[in-house]
Amino acid sequence: MNVQVVYCNHQTADLSVREKLAFASEAELLRAYDALRARFPASEHVVVSTCNRVELYTAQEAAGDAPSTRELAQFFSEFHDLPIEAFLGDLLARTGTEAVRHLFDVACSIDSMVLGESQIVSQVKSAYDIATKGNANGPLTNALFQRALTVSRRVRTETRLSEGRISIASVAVGEFGRNIFDRFDDKTILVIGAGEMAEETLRYLQNEGVGRIVVVYRTPENSQRLVHEFGGQAQPWADLDMWLGRANIIISTTGADRPIVDAERFRKVRRRGAGEPVFILDLGAPRDFDPAVAEVDEGVFLYDIDDLERTCAQNRAARTTEIARARDIVEEETARFMHDVYHKATGPIIQRLRERWHDVSRQELELLFRKLPDLDSNDQQAIERTVERIVNKLLHPPLETLRDEARDGTPHGLLDAVRRLFHLH
Amino acid sequence: MLSNVTLLCFFASYLCALALEATRLWVKSAVVRWAAIGFASAGFVAHMAYLLTRASAADLPPLLSSTHDWLLVLAFLAVVIYLFVSVLDRNLGFGLFLLPIVVLMVGASRFVNQSTDARLSAVRSWGMLHATMWVLGAAGVIIALVLSVMYLVQHRRLRHKTLLQDGLELPSLERLGRLNWWAIVVSVPLLTLGMATGVGLSLIESPVRNSVRLSEPSIVISLLLWMGMMGLFVWLLVAPRTPGKLVAWRTMWACGFLLVTLIILEIFSQGGIHGVRENGEDVEAVMGHDLSRSESLAALHRERQLARTIRVPQGDSSRLHRGAKDS
Structure with missing residues (x-):
């Protein structure tokens, strides 16, 4: 092959x-x-x-x-x-x-x-x-x-080569979101801004069966695009506090140069809300949520881009440590596959050579037994066994050489030589 | 052969299963998981054989037999839950939270009253109802305790933004909170029924014999514990929007305190709530301290058969037995 x-x-x-x-x-x-x-x-x-x-x-x-x-x-x-x-x-x-x-x-x-x-x-x-x-x-x-x-x-x-999520959005949803909420179809998701990362995260949430999506916008064009792609409703920026209080999941990527939500503002919002856990993904750089927001109450789970990237890096590192083990398996399987292939290539030649020599010995023995009719069956069997042993001993060195050569690849030259030397065409 | 099974057999099996569950934190291997399940299953079989042997020797269901058996039934139920969950979910680190309680209960059962409570068998149906409600309620309390601890571990992990440790996969906070709520809401009424039937039991017994006194410290402590659980129950029902972490903390303290106090009471109050007192003597005392446990159970069994044959009250049969021993 x-x-x-x-x-x-x-x-x-x-x-x-x-x-x-x-x-x-x-x-x-x-x-x-x-x-x-x-x-x-x-x-x-x-x-x-x-x-x-x-x-x-x-x-x-x-x-x-x-x-x-x-x-x-x-x-x-x-x-x-x-x-x-x-x-x-x-x-x-x-x-x-x-x-x-x-x-x-x-x-x-x-x-x-x-x-x-x-x-x-x-x-x-x-x-x-x-x-x-x-x-x-x-x-x-x-x-x-x-x-x-x-x-x-x-x-x-x-190996654990495929374990652990390694993209920001998949880590956010799979490693953290799924450990806070059992399901997403009854949750309200608030999207602030409409960056690429927000889109990717929404895509993951959509796979999990996302519930209600609310996009709060400063510029209607971007929010309309998200609403069009993922469904949900667009709401004006003025209603942000109301939706901050109602949302179970908040995804923020505004691109603002300073935090848009500080701890005091969020505390007021939480006081008005039901006190349910809220999962905040601050994917903006600079951050949209002041880190102190995480300390507002025990139900706030705030993750910024660094937190998520840190988790991705840990997962990537864990995968990298598995490469050597994966390569060992690939190496072993490659050698086994090639051995099977070469074995298949040499197999028919070996078979034909063996059959040819045994045919010749059988023909010669028949001639001999016709010339010596006085031989009893015990003598005939003893002669047959001796001849078979001679043939096998003569065949052993060339077959062994073929097998040895086949370990390193199909021995095309040797196979060709055997075919020509013994007329195995 | 079954009679050769001792408490140590399944205690050791559960301990091995717990050690293997802990190993899964560092070694992620299906072999370790199945080894843990295997040890727990072996313990489960030995545990069942032990309970059956004792029940057959005492001619009473384990729940009515003694505090020792009652505690072992509770541990047995916990093991059933562990095996069920572990086989269903290969990643969930449930054993690490539940098996310590199983080991604690089996260990504690060694030190509690092992003699049979004759009063419960005298009013069998009430006794069965009382013990069943208590054991189911207590199983619910154990589940609530485990769930609340799992909630707190998961909450801490998420707040600290750390990755899941291998072998310690936990359900979401939402699911843990919901299951915890249900565990309390179901177990407290069961404990209440257990409490009520216990009081009913002592009222039924009072005309014919000396029963448990409601003013005894162990009964008072149990009532206080029950009131604590009732408080938690009412609070959960009237304040559904309470933060999950607060619920988990309160549940953990209430359930943990209830379990530990009950076990300590049973160990240190010479029989605990069910310390059998017949004119100041318990059944073991009545039958003589020199008898071994199996001998005392067998003697009690013979005593009952004799009582049935000659149709005399249970207390009189005790006297008959004592007379026979003296002669």
């Missing part, structure tokens, strides 16, 4: 290059598979195309059928109608064991921009499914991708 990958990812190429080489839809991928089949008929193909990477895996039985990196780059160039010089320098290529290891790294999210993210597994699986749909893959890529998904599962089970 021969396997190659030509790829560019977030580490090797800018987004401007990746987006040009990407396959934006399933239909485009299916067209690409048609083109690849026409161009490289002896190869199997799988394309993994995400926002962070574009990778083309190819595999063939015969080494001579493998397309070169230049030929694959030429395919990209013609399919996307791009000059090859525009991206050739950003492309990387791996073959054999390195290509297998690379795919395992990708599937295990070791190679991801966000280490340990889980999305990549479904993206790899989806790529494999589309290749199947486009009749682009075959037994070699099937074995490779199925093993990649198995390795990914193993890494997730045996």
